[in-house]
Amino acid sequence: MATPSAAAPGWFGPAAVLVPVKAFADAKLRLSAVLSPGRRADLARRMAEAVVRSGRGLPVAVVCDDREVAAWAREQGALVVWAPGRGLNRAVQQGVAHLAGYGAELVIVAAGDLPLADDLRWVADFAGTTIVPDRRRDGTNVLAVPTSSRFAFSYGPGSFARHLAEARRLGGPVRVVEAPTLGWDVDVPGDLAGVAGAAGMLPPDTAG
Numbered sequence: 001m002a003t004p005s006a007a008a009p010g011w012f013g014p015a016a017v018l019v020p021v022k023a024f025a026d027a028k029l030r031l032s033a034v035l036s037p038g039r040r041a042d043l044a045r046r047m048a049e050a051v052v053r054s055g056r057g058l059p060v061a062v063v064c065d066d067r068e069v070a071a072w073a074r075e076q077g078a079l080v081v082w083a084p085g086r087g088l089n090r091a092v093q094q095g096v097a098h099l100a101g102y103g104a105e106l107v108i109v110a111a112g113d114l115p116l117a118d119d120l121r122w123v124a125d126f127a128g129t130t131i132v133p134d135r136r137r138d139g140t141n142v143l144a145v146p147t148s149s150r151f152a153f154s155y156g157p158g159s160f161a162r163h164l165a166e167a168r169r170l171g172g173p174v175r176v177v178e179a180p181t182l183g184w185d186v187d188v189p190g191d192l193a194g195v196a197g198a199a200g201m202l203p204p205d206t207a208g
């Protein structure tokens, strides 16, 4: 078990959720053709709220490099890990190290763009690596890693295959779980169909 290197909040436990969230105004640029900047930022924030909510019952941290996101995360009751200008992989690596310092033995990394995200607690019931790929089995929507494993994150197109290979290389139990809810991320306009199933996620007059 990791030795806490900083004062952990009293409610901290052996498993924690980490949600990487970039500045809302810079998020989901691939939706720019169908959403105005304001609506795109609003959608990014609402999806991230759904993901933070899905972690309830576990400690939840948001790793970010934007003051607005940090303030929003605190409002949601999440811890903030500040990882300035480092890109997604290094931000996640830093977030996991930070939570390990608090004593977390398992960190559940959940992307912030999962509008249908539901209860994540089941992920913590497995002492090994859990991967929930996106529904195309291309990207990685949820990735739970034991903090002792020093997992090398490799987000980006095709990350599911790389993360599975990394988990196998490190050894230990590995499971891949395909979940219709957690498997639905929103990257391109066609993915907005999944948002329709999430109440209040987009205003009714929004194109797409």
Ligand SMILES: Nc1nc2c(ncn2[C@@H]2O[C@H](COP(=O)(O)OP(=O)(O)OP(=O)(O)O)[C@@H](O)[C@H]2O)c(=O)[nH]1
Pocket: 020, 021, 022, 023, 026, 027, 028, 029, 030, 031, 063, 064, 065, 083, 086, 087, 088, 091, 111, 112, 113, 187
């Ligand atoms: N902290 C942090 N989070 C990031 C960074 N890049 C992406 N994220 C978050 O990681 C999750 C998955 O990111 P993507 O699916 O690539 O989403 P995106 O970058 O908003 O999408 P595009 O702008 O369309 O490329 C989302 O919750 C993002 O907010 C980063 O550099 N730092």
Ligand SMILES: C[C@H](OP(=O)(O)O)C(=O)O
Pocket: 088, 134, 138, 139, 140, 141, 154, 155, 156, 157, 158, 159, 160, 185, 187
């Ligand atoms: C970050 C990336 O997300 P995508 O943009 O492929 O959904 C991934 O899942 O590795």
